[in-house]
Amino acid sequence: xxLKSTHGPFDxxxxxxxxxxxxTMQTAMLTNRAETQMVRSLGVRIxxxxxxxxxxxxxxxxxxxxxxxxxxxxxxxSGKCPFTGxxxxxxxxxxxxxxxxxxTAGALARIEAIPPYIQPMVKQNVxxxxxxxxxxxxxxxxxxxxxxxxxx
Amino acid sequence: xxxxxxxxxxxxxxxxxxxxxxxxxxxxxxxxxxNGPCMARMMGVKDHKPSPQNGAMIAARNAxxxxxxxxxxxxxxxxxxxxxxxxxxxxxxxxRSMVEMSALRELLSDTDWGDLDVLLIDLPxxxxxxxxxxxxxxxxxxxxxxxxxxxTAMTVVSRSILMALNVADVRITGVVENMSTMICSxxxxxxxxxxxxxxxxELAERHGVPYLGAIPFNITLxxxxxxxxxxIEEHAVHPAAHAILDVAKxxxxxxxxxxx
Numbered sequence: 001x002x003l004k005s006t007h008g009p010f011d012x013x014x015x016x017x018x019x020x021x022x023x024t025m026q027t028a029m030l031t032n033r034a035e036t037q038m039v040r041s042l043g044v045r046i047x048x049x050x051x052x053x054x055x056x057x058x059x060x061x062x063x064x065x066x067x068x069x070x071x072x073x074x075x076x077x078s079g080k081c082p083f084t085g086x087x088x089x090x091x092x093x094x095x096x097x098x099x100x101x102x103x104t105a106g107a108l109a110r111i112e113a114i115p116p117y118i119q120p121m122v123k124q125n126v127x128x129x130x131x132x133x134x135x136x137x138x139x140x141x142x143x144x145x146x147x148x149x150x151x152x
Numbered sequence: 153x154x155x156x157x158x159x160x161x162x163x164x165x166x167x168x169x170x171x172x173x174x175x176x177x178x179x180x181x182x183x184x185x186x187n188g189p190c191m192a193r194m195m196g197v198k199d200h201k202p203s204p205q206n207g208a209m210i211a212a213r214n215a216x217x218x219x220x221x222x223x224x225x226x227x228x229x230x231x232x233x234x235x236x237x238x239x240x241x242x243x244x245x246x247x248r249s250m251v252e253m254s255a256l257r258e259l260l261s262d263t264d265w266g267d268l269d270v271l272l273i274d275l276p277x278x279x280x281x282x283x284x285x286x287x288x289x290x291x292x293x294x295x296x297x298x299x300x301x302x303x304t305a306m307t308v309v310s311r312s313i314l315m316a317l318n319v320a321d322v323r324i325t326g327v328v329e330n331m332s333t334m335i336c337s338x339x340x341x342x343x344x345x346x347x348x349x350x351x352x353x354e355l356a357e358r359h360g361v362p363y364l365g366a367i368p369f370n371i372t373l374x375x376x377x378x379x380x381x382x383x384i385e386e387h388a389v390h391p392a393a394h395a396i397l398d399v400a401k402x403x404x405x406x407x408x409x410x411x412x
Contacts, residue, residue, distance in 0.1 A: 063235075
């Protein structure tokens, strides 16, 4: 199998497609954000260890404030497998913060008309819907669409 | 351990470290509360930054020589919250406890404690915490339970005792009653802090575990502990110092009577 393409990382997950050079059959490997993080949380080095273990390595390398200067940080790529190298690179890669859609006054007024205690949850759902639909602005049309799709 | 927050587990841990050290036991303190660590501060070593040496992290030693290891030594500022590196903090419930267990294992095993007779481990609140620790340390000698005489605290503590005995299968060293009375700093009279249907001593008796004694509330104790000096030595005449030493003696006695 030969490496064909990679996608991501998106939202902490990435996929790698391999293709058979003879029959062109393709196989995809997909990382799952939570599973990758769980493996990492156990102190397992994806792709194997290339440097001697340091004391409190998992603790120091997993601390978000201390990880960068930790001596125990694994190399960004390790071993011969391109997949593990990419996964290790993707783990450390900073993902851009998704841009928040802008609310119009009319859409906000409709949010304010619902009970205050569920407003944050509804806002979050509407923003997530807008992002999925590629809308940079949330207006009353988007609110209607949400209502139709999510039954809100 | 106690299961309940705010009963003074960390204060009692620091007091016991002082007491056991006075009695000649080589004592260490591990702060197992990763999210709310305070033992470095309470033992007077908060400015210590651990560094690796010969494949281990050297524990900080306080003024009377007790080695201490705590998560707060790894956090850059006093008020820095513990955040684990991840591609996203969303869904952290799926992996957070796992990374915390790995971190606790490392704090225990990658620390150079020197020669110890006793390692006191200050657990965070939660009845399940002892079970997690017992998974890491199957030969755990015993659990010291801390409670106030508040009936609310005692209900939760009672649950934790049952959890320790029946689920985690850990021996109970005994129950320490914290903040039993308040000693007036003006006239020295004492007043009970909590009044309820059951006393902590009765709670211990009901569960068939030893009652180790009562430590009175003392407004200056916590501040003094932060100096890392021995409260028992420097306030030898204060009733709180006597109480702490009495509890430490009972713990010491219990430890010496455990089969090796």
